[in-house]
Amino acid sequence: MKRKINTLYFSATGTTQRIVLGIAQELVQLFGFEAKDKTFNFTWPEFRACDISYTEDDLVIVGVPVYAGRVPNVLLDFLNTVKGNGALAVPVVVYGNRNYDDALIELKDILEEDGFKVIAGGAFIGEHAFSETLAQNRPDEKDMAIVRGFAHQIYSKIITQKKLSSIYVKGNKPYRKYYMPKDKEDNSVDIRKVTPKTNDSCIDCKLCVNVCPMGSIDHDNVAKLNGICIKCGACIKNCPVDAKYYDDPGYLEHKLELEINFTERREPELFME
Known part of the structure; x- marks a missing residue:
């Protein structure tokens, strides 16, 4: 066959x-x-x-x-x-x-x-x-x-x-339940509602609108979300001027923890x- x-x-x-x-x-x-x-x-x-x-x-x-x-x-x-x-x-x-x-x-x-x-x-x-x-x-x-x-x-x-x-x-x-990061006091940190920010270097190229798999980034105002963010990284990794970023403390602490604790290939x- x-x-x-x-x-x-x-x-x-x-x-x-x-x-x-x-x-x-x-x-x-x-x-x-x-x-x-x-x-x-x-x-x-x-x-x-x-x-x-x-x-x-x-x-x-x-x-x-x-x-x-x-x-x-x-x-x-x-x-x-x-x-x-x-x-x-x-x-x-x-x-x-x-x-x-x-x-x-x-x-x-x-x-x-x-x-x-x-x-x-x-x-x-x-x-x-x-x-x-x-x-x-x-x-x-x-x-x-x-x-x-x-x-x-x-x-x-x-x-x-x-x-x-x-x-x-x-x-x-x-x-298993979905993995949830912990803070230094071993409390769960919920980052599900964390969304990316947009800084002043944005050139309004709309690339982030086109790569968002949820279709959540507003076409007329790319700093606005009309739906959920799944933290896929597409808008941040594809931005040509590094205008997209996260500033939530829990998210940033979890990101740093991952980068420190899981470096072994x-x-x-x-x-x-």
């Missing part, structure tokens, strides 16, 4: 996109045919209103970032509507070098409930959404070599196993059997 290679991903700053497309592109080469028009990027709100359906001929690489150790809750409504119809799936989660906690097992469960057969899974590292130093410039070339090797393992499993086995991935059931974890 010829496999159609598909990608389905959310990637506000491009790290998840790079890993998912890296796997898919290597698989296209291995299967020896072009997979045209099979990429679905649901980063933007209008695409999360689409109906997505696959067939048994499809192999879908599904990627999401890890937010607070879980699949981002703003993506759950969309993900729960995707129809697998027996397609093969490879869940991929990308985290900022702290931990992926229960994100991978949660994504695997969602895909299985959607009617996919999950045959492999992976947790990869990308530059943290809050920081430009934590997991800086990852995925790097070492990561991408693992990405390509992972694709080879997936291909080998598909062509050698008559009955493709489902997989085990690390995680807890019931899932984490490596991708792959699950195949």
